[in-house]
Amino acid sequence: MAAPLNGSSFTVVRCVLVGIPDLEDSHIWISIPFCSMYVVALLGNGIQLFVVIKDHRLHEPMYLFLAMLAVADLVLSTTTMPRTLSLFWFDAREIDFDSCFTQMFVIHFIFVAESALLLAMAFDRYIALSDPLCYTTILKRSKIGKIGKIGMGAVVRGLCLMASLTFLLKRLPYCGPNVIYHTFCEHMGIARLACADITLNIWYGLTVALLTTGLDIVLIIVSYVLILRAIFRLPSKNARLKALGTCGSHICVILMFYIPAFFSNFAYRFGGSNIPCYVHILLANLFLVVPPMLNPTVYGVKTKQIRECVYQVFSQARRGH
Numbered sequence: 001m002a003a004p005l006n007g008s009s010f011t012v013v014r015c016v017l018v019g020i021p022d023l024e025d026s027h028i029w030i031s032i033p034f035c036s037m038y039v040v041a042l043l044g045n046g047i048q049l050f051v052v053i054k055d056h057r058l059h060e061p062m063y064l065f066l067a068m069l070a071v072a073d074l075v076l077s078t079t080t081m082p083r084t085l086s087l088f089w090f091d092a093r094e095i096d097f098d099s100c101f102t103q104m105f106v107i108h109f110i111f112v113a114e115s116a117l118l119l120a121m122a123f124d125r126y127i128a129l130s131d132p133l134c135y136t137t138i139l140k141r142s143k144i145g146k147i148g149k150i151g152m153g154a155v156v157r158g159l160c161l162m163a164s165l166t167f168l169l170k171r172l173p174y175c176g177p178n179v180i181y182h183t184f185c186e187h188m189g190i191a192r193l194a195c196a197d198i199t200l201n202i203w204y205g206l207t208v209a210l211l212t213t214g215l216d217i218v219l220i221i222v223s224y225v226l227i228l229r230a231i232f233r234l235p236s237k238n239a240r241l242k243a244l245g246t247c248g249s250h251i252c253v254i255l256m257f258y259i260p261a262f263f264s265n266f267a268y269r270f271g272g273s274n275i276p277c278y279v280h281i282l283l284a285n286l287f288l289v290v291p292p293m294l295n296p297t298v299y300g301v302k303t304k305q306i307r308e309c310v311y312q313v314f315s316q317a318r319r320g321h
Contacts, residue, residue, distance in 0.1 A: 015095050018093070030282075034081065038081040040293045048300045051310055064151075065124060066299050068151050076111070095185065109158040112157060126223050126226050165201075172191070188205070214262075224251060227247055263283055
């Protein structure tokens, strides 16, 4: 929908989300796995966050990082999945243009912030494995204040980057097209609605992505290479196998977080007609719900202290009834 502006031109006030082009007839079936994954993500991250907050023994760097990751995953999935599911179930395609901008801002902001958290967690694991005595000393000094500063740094970085991207989008004129071929509002999806040259938006957005999350993933890879080197130096074979299993699951979830996001980013800019639209839209939706679903299991359930705390909480709840 567009509203008149100056009598002769129009400005977009509402957008239409198409969903998944060429798969509209399958929206109901596609919604089933996405709804299931979203519910699991809500339960897993909600329980993990509750346990870390409730148990003061878990107020240590590693667990505080997990709590922040749970918050980021809850916001990331909840910003998109309810509207996506309403589109699949009720054909609710229209969204206010300002709401579309807000959704885009939150999605990209949380992605950048969560990327910084994953980097901090990778570095935390490297210190814990390579120099346990040093880590214990750092642990005693790094209470909530220092971890909070890391979280605040991730938030400030995300806000600054997204403020600049949003400003560049807001300055463009939107005078007609209002159809976004996606299930949610994405940076390039909005930019393509503009009635002006968007070359600056394309290249600035790509540069920001490469210099922030791109640099993060390079540093995460370096951290895990160092972690693997530290693992192979462990004296016990059982300890090495256990550490390798944990490290492997972490790497799989990290890849599920970054690969679909970067694929979608490049496909939207350079894919053209070579990549079917539904492929990168499905992948974009997967990165918004699969990592939030898996993170509580990979980072939380596999952690002995969190397992014990969850068991105690539910045992107390049963005894209370």
